[in-house]
Amino acid sequence: MKLFKAKAPMRIGFFGGGTDVSPYAEEHGGKVLNCTIDKYVRCMLKTTDQPGITIRSLDLSAVSRAMTGREWSGKLSLPQAVIDAHPEISGVEITMFSDVPPGSGLGSSSALVVSMLKLLDTAYNLKLDAYEMAELAYRIERVDLGIPGGRQDQYTAVFGGMAVQHFGGPQVIIERVATNEDALLELESCLIIGYVRDRKLLTHNLVQDQVRRVTEGETLRLHDETKAMVDEGAKLLRRGQIKEFGKLLHHAWEIKKAFSPHIAPPIVNEIYDLALRQGAWGGKLSGAGGGGFMCFCVPFSKRLQLEAALIEAGVTVRPFSFTKQGVHAWSVEEDD
Numbered sequence: 404m405k406l407f408k409a410k411a412p413m414r415i416g417f418f419g420g421g422t423d424v425s426p427y428a429e430e431h432g433g434k435v436l437n438c439t440i441d442k443y444v445r446c447m448l449k450t451t452d453q454p455g456i457t458i459r460s461l462d463l464s465a466v467s468r469a470m471t472g473r474e475w476s477g478k479l480s481l482p483q484a485v486i487d488a489h490p491e492i493s494g495v496e497i498t499m500f501s502d503v504p505p506g507s508g509l510g511s512s513s514a515l516v517v518s519m520l521k522l523l524d525t526a527y528n529l530k531l532d533a534y535e536m537a538e539l540a541y542r543i544e545r546v547d548l549g550i551p552g553g554r555q556d557q558y559t560a561v562f563g564g565m566a567v568q569h570f571g572g573p574q575v576i577i578e579r580v581a582t583n584e585d586a587l588l589e590l591e592s593c594l595i596i597g598y599v600r601d602r603k604l605l606t607h608n609l610v611q612d613q614v615r616r617v618t619e620g621e622t623l624r625l626h627d628e629t630k631a632m633v634d635e636g637a638k639l640l641r642r643g644q645i646k647e648f649g650k651l652l653h654h655a656w657e658i659k660k661a662f663s664p665h666i667a668p669p670i671v672n673e674i675y676d677l678a679l680r681q682g683a684w685g686g687k688l689s690g691a692g693g694g695g696f697m698c699f700c701v702p703f704s705k706r707l708q709l710e711a712a713l714i715e716a717g718v719t720v721r722p723f724s725f726t727k728q729g730v731h732a733w734s735v736e737e738d739d
Contacts, residue, residue: 404449404450404736404737405449405450405734405735405736405737406447406448406449406734406735406736406737407447407448407449407522407525407526407732407733407734408445408446408447408448408522408732408733408734408735409445409446409447409518409519409521409522409525409730409731409732409733410443410444410445410446410518410730410731411443411444411513411514411515411517411518411521411560411561411729411730411731412439412440412441412442412443412514412559412560412563412726412728412729412730413439413440413442413443413444413502413503413507413509413510413511413514413560414437414438414439414440414509414510414555414556414559414560415437415438415440415509415594415596415689415698416435416436416437416510416555416687416689416690417436417437417438417636417652417655417687418435418436418629418632418633418635418636418651418652418655419433419434419435419436419629419630419632419633420435420555420629420659420690420691421553421626421629421659421662421691422434422435422553422570422626422629422630423435423553423554423555423568423570424551424552424553424610425553426618427623427626428553428554428570428571429571430571431571431623431626431627431630432569432570432571432572432630433553433554433568433569433570433571433630434567434568434569434570434630434633434634435555435567435568435570435633436565436566436567436568436580436633436636436637437555437559437565437566437568438564438565438566438725438726439559439560439563439564439725439726439727439728439729440509440596440723440724440725440726441723441724441725441726442502442503442509442721442723443501443502443514443518444499444500444501444502444511444514444515444518445499445500445501445502445518446497446498446499446515446518446519446522447497447498447499447522448495448496448497448522448523448526449495449496449737450494450495450526451494451495451496452494453494454470454493454494455468455469455470455493455494456468456469456486456492456493456494456495456496456497457495457496457497458477458479458482458483458486458496458497458498458499459496459497459498459499460479460482460499460500461498461499461500462500462501462504463479463505465477465478465479466479467479467482467483469483469486473486473487473490480548481512481515481516481543481544481548482497482499482515482519484516484543484544484547484548485516485519485520485523485543486519487547488539488542488543488547489523489527489529492523492527495526497519497522499515499518499519501514501515503598503696503721504598506694506695507598507689507690507695507696508688508689508690508691508692508694508695508696509689509690509695509696510555510556510559510560510690512544512550512556513540513544513556513557513559513560514556514560516540516543516544516557517536517537517540517557517560517561517729517730518560518730520536520539520540520730521536521730521731521732522732524536524732525732525733525734526734533561533562533729534574534575536561536730537554537557537558537560537561537562537575538557540557540560540561541554541557544557551610551611552610552691553570554568554570554575555568555570558575558577559729560729560730561729561730562577562729563726563727563728563729563730564579564726564727564728564729565579565580565582565587565640565725565727566578566579566580567580567633567634567637580637580640580641581641582640582641582643583643585643586640586641586642586643586645587640587725589643589645590640590645590648590700590725591723591724591725592703592706593645593649593700593701593702593703593706594698594699594700594701594723595698595699595701595706595709595710595713595720596689596696596697596698596699596720596721596723597674597696597697597698597699597713597718597719597720597721598695598696598718598719598721599670599671599674599688599694599695599696599697599718600670600694600695610691622661622662622663625658625661625662626662628658629655629658629659632651632654632655635651636648636651639651645700646684646702648700649683649684649685649686649700649701650684650685651685652684652685652686652687652698652700653679653684653685653686654685655685655687656675656685656686656687656688659687659688659692662692663692665692665693666688666691666692666693667688667692668693668694670694671688671693671694671697673716674697674713674716674718675688675697677712677713677716678697678699678701678709678712678713681701681705681708681709681712682701682702682705682708682709683699683700683701683705683709684700684701684702685699685700686698686699686700696721697718
């Protein structure tokens with residue numbers, strides 16, 4: 404019997420976050436710069452000779468089942484919604500887990516949806532192209548489940564790599580940042596990511612608050628400013644000017660905090676100030692805000708010093724590498 408497997412990467416967002424969210428993206432044109440990293444949501448599917456569907460989340464120690472129709476037992480809403488978008492599928496067991504905790508700010512929710520879509524696409528030969536997959540993932544999260552947010556996470560998980568994404572036109576444009584390998588390796592060597600705290604309970608209200616403020620014009624100028632940093636950041640990266648890239652991150656973080664007073668709780672500000680005292684050029688909180696992962700750009704000679712200080716402050720520092728590939732699926736024969 405064949406086992407089908409898939410993995411979708413998470414990402415670090417650098418500049419432009421929030422401009423991919425409606426209505427700003429449609430009215431003013433959104434733009435973000437981000438890159439995928441080697442942190443994944445992984446899924447596996449095997450067919451059974453029994454009707455119904457079973458979904459197991461290993462990292463959450465949760466199980467959800469639907470025996471007939473789509474009446475689910477359990478609360479794995481994201482994978483359930485992916486299956487609900489494909490009512491013809493039955494007689495399968497799906498197992499999944501994530502490399503990072505929920506509420507990471509690294510786009511893990513979208514990576515889960517994209518990973519499952521690629522899994523089903525491969526197992527059932529659905530023939531979704533990359534754009535169709537990203538848009539379906541967006542619909543499942545933002546429309547079917549009503550989770551507020553933008554489009555960058557879904558497109559990043561599908562396409563992968565370091566790229567500028569353009570939103571607001573008839574189709575999202577993925578612009579690869581044509582930088583040499585040395586520049587990416589140098590940036591990677593100067594970046595630290597660390598998990599601060601869960602942000603799940605804050606995310607929904609945070610995004611709604613940011614949308615309200617930009618709609619009312621309160622933060623429109625700030626969104627324009629952070630969007631303008633995308634091209635500057637890409638230019639610095641192409642030139643290998645990592646110190647300047649880090650300083651631009653600091654400027655972007657100062658602007659992002661003004662999007663909403665709820666973005667940077669006291670613990671986040673304390674850790675950020677600690678990183679600056681340890682020599683970091685700049686950094687930011689990943690995702691909408693409230694908690695999750697922070698990233699810091701620091702001189703290579705001060706990297707271990709900063710890591711030790713963050714760990715002492717209770718931050719879970721995680722090693723990572725940039726990746727070039729988006730979601731990927733394959734199949735193997737099950738061992739007896």
